Amino acid sequence: MSIYGDIIWASGSTFLSCLHMPLLRELLRYRNVSVWEYIQYFDEPACIETAVELLHSHLKNQESTVNLIGHGIGGVIALIYARKYPQFIRSLTLLSVSTQPAKTWHVNYYEQRQMNACTQKEALLKTLHNIFGGHFPCNGNNLNHLVSKFYKELENIPLTHSLFKMEKLPTGGVSIPLMICGSEIDNILSYSEINDWEKCLKPEDNLWKYPQGGHFFPLFLSKNS
Numbered sequence: 001m002s003i004y005g006d007i008i009w010a011s012g013s014t015f016l017s018c019l020h021m022p023l024l025r026e027l028l029r030y031r032n033v034s035v036w037e038y039i040q041y042f043d044e045p046a047c048i049e050t051a052v053e054l055l056h057s058h059l060k061n062q063e064s065t066v067n068l069i070g071h072g073i074g075g076v077i078a079l080i081y082a083r084k085y086p087q088f089i090r091s092l093t094l095l096s097v098s099t100q101p102a103k104t105w106h107v108n109y110y111e112q113r114q115m116n117a118c119t120q121k122e123a124l125l126k127t128l129h130n131i132f133g134g135h136f137p138c139n140g141n142n143l144n145h146l147v148s149k150f151y152k153e154l155e156n157i158p159l160t161h162s163l164f165k166m167e168k169l170p171t172g173g174v175s176i177p178l179m180i181c182g183s184e185i186d187n188i189l190s191y192s193e194i195n196d197w198e199k200c201l202k203p204e205d206n207l208w209k210y211p212q213g214g215h216f217f218p219l220f221l222s223k224n225s
Contacts, residue, residue: 012073
């Protein structure tokens with residue numbers, strides 16, 4: 001799949017952007033990369049369509065089509081956007097995105113609270129262990145800072161997950177060239193959930209799996225490059 005042209009990284013979280021910086025720096029060695037970031041304000045409802053339209057207001061003025069990339073919730077926004085406005089996109093790359101796009105790490109957090117009757121802190125710590133497989137990208141006071149960032153992320157996503165109901169989004173692929181990337185060892189998205197993308201791929205699409213790294217495998221991939 002050709003990726004000539006500029007890259008737009010769709011970020012669904014301003015709080016976790018630090019986890020994407022190593023990969024972005026690596027991409028900058030080969031292509032022009034710019035970041036679009038979704039920020040949800042207190043008076044705005046949690047709505048994926050709102051995020052998609054905000055992204056469109058940015059991309060519709062581009063001089064040419066772009067290669068759109070997103071991880072996690074950013075990838076979900078990018079996927080829904082590419083389905084609605086394929087004429088603005090040259091290619092789409094999704095990292096750690098399920099075939100059921102709404103199944104983000106936030107679902108794991110609410111499942112922890114439902115199944116184990118955990119407090120918010122206990123559930124989040126269990127979820128972080130599932131996200132990073134125990135290999136946190138920081139420790140000590142920095143780990144507490146990371147936990148704080150994930151707390152804020154829970155309150156600022158364009159999905160309506162809650163203790164009472166998990167949001168669902170339409171499944172399927174896109175009409176433009178698509179690349180799916182995931183980890184073979186991901187406690188948030190199972191191996192079978194990544195492989196399920198094969199049912200949606202066109203002949204020109206690609207499915208690529210990293211043998212380790214967990215849900216934030218791009219962080220470890222860039223460190224090993």
